[in-house]
Amino acid sequence: MNVTSELKNRVLSRELLNRESILTLCQAPLDELCSAADEIRAHFCGNGFDLCTIVNGKSGRCSEDCKYCAQSAHYQTHVEEYSLLGTDEIVRQAKHHAEQGVLRYSIVTSGRKLGDADISQVCESIRAIKTSTDIEVCVSFGLLDEAAFRKVKAAGASRVHCNLESSRSYFPTVCTTHTYDEKIETLQAARRAGLSICSGGIMGLGESMEDRIDMALTLRELGVKSIPINFLNPIPGTPFADNAPLSDEEKRRIVAIYRFILPNTSIRLAGGRGLIVDKGEGCFRSGANAAISGDMLTTAGITVETDLQLLDRLGYQARLWNE
Template sequence: MSLVLELKEKVLNGGELSRSEALALSQEPLEELMQAADEIRVKRCGSAFDLCTIVNGKCGRCSEDCKYCAQSSHYSTACAKVYPLLPTEELVSGAKSNDARGVLRYSIVTSGKRLSDSEVDRMCDSIRAIKRETSIAVCISFGLLNEAQFRRLKEAGATRVHCNLESSARYFPEVCTTHTYEEKLETLKAAKRAGLSLCSGGILGLGETMEDRIDLALTARNLGVASLPVNLLNPIPGTPYEHNRPLTSEEACRCVAVFRFLLPEAFIRLAGGRGLLKDKGEACFRSGANAAITGDMLTTAGISVETDQELLERLGYQLGAD
């Protein structure tokens, strides 16, 4: 029996892969790895596919120095938009539009290290309005908040918190120096204590190793994330990573497949950078991925809801979240 089949059976029987097993798995033949990961996805998750959109709820001039980000005030990029929190009416309008098209989740993302208490209050008002007028689930990405703030947001109707770890604890200081990995971990733990589900993953192509990618997935597993976003670096001119080489489809499929072995029941979500792939992620959706961000990203163009829905229907997925 090959290593891929051996580890697939271990996962399907309820076992968890170790770090060394995941590293060995990542070196196995790609086609066999993809097929086994998709089988794990089918048996542990069925045909459900979780589709979400994101809205840039507060844009630009972020104080943090994340080296991939077009909105960081530390770099000179083509992202010239700067605006405060969007008004409730605009957020509700976007939620209605996405709800009508069958999108399951609407995620409000804001720039900056964290929202202030007064901004959290405003977002609570907006979330309550969205929940009154739509059936869409509301996710939030408001930076490094505390448990009390998360509890207020949950009471307003938010169900999930997004806070990407970006990479491994070892590599994170190469990505950002204005906040720490420990702050991110505490943010996620505070959200979980407040009763919110977790969405946390990272970006591939920052210069990290396969070991870093596996350590990221293991940390996400230990946190109990429900959704693991897999971003592929879109090198933004003006950022320190502008000359990084984008990942190939084969590299992306290999990473997604290993992540499926490590988190057999999570929604593995193709996120930013998917449009750089010639097939828009189709091969990854046959390698264990079962969720995506659809529509435009925060500062870059994405893939239309209608295009994604046609692809998912062709692949045999059914829209449905946890």
């Protein structure tokens, strides 16, 4: 029995692989690795596929210096800037996505965190969404505390998103205006408030495969069940504008290794999926079982209609997972 099959069987037996074992998968034959990862996905998650969309609820002028981000005020990226969208527009988009068959809708805002006035306004929007649709509402409002998250939950949101972005050791290369521990505390505050949590990162920031594995192990320790995997879409004007893109093969390997580490989670293809030649189909055959559909925050994405057709062809069924 080869190493990949041995590790697959250990995962199927509900063993949590250690870092040393996981590192051996970095050299495993790709097709063999991806097939094993897909088997793990089917065993733990079945054919459910968690599909969500996002709205850029507040754009630009961000105080943070994340080196990949078009919305940072530290860089000249010519991104569109606007304050928090009104309730009518946020609800309009939520209804549109719900009518298309999307089950989750996430409101994402730029900035270190939303202030009290914006929290009050967006809670009004969340309440309006919940009275007019059945869609689940997720939020990404920055580094909020437990009290703010309790307000968001009371309004009707069910999940909070806050990406770790990379490993603890590599994170200072990505951002210097807030810390890894602040991100972790944000996730823990959301959980204390009774919300589920969503967290992942961006691949292609210059990190090593070891960094990617270390981030996945941190997510496992935190008990995160929704894991967005973004692939860097280099934005002119940002410090990472000239980063070399990852190959499609490396993207499949990352997804497959994450499935070995996080067997019963929603591994969600997010930003940068449109850069993949097959729009992510290979990754959906390599352990991924969730996606952000439609446009991203500042870049174009893949339409919901196209994604639903792809899921049907692959034998997936859109449904909520890991509540």
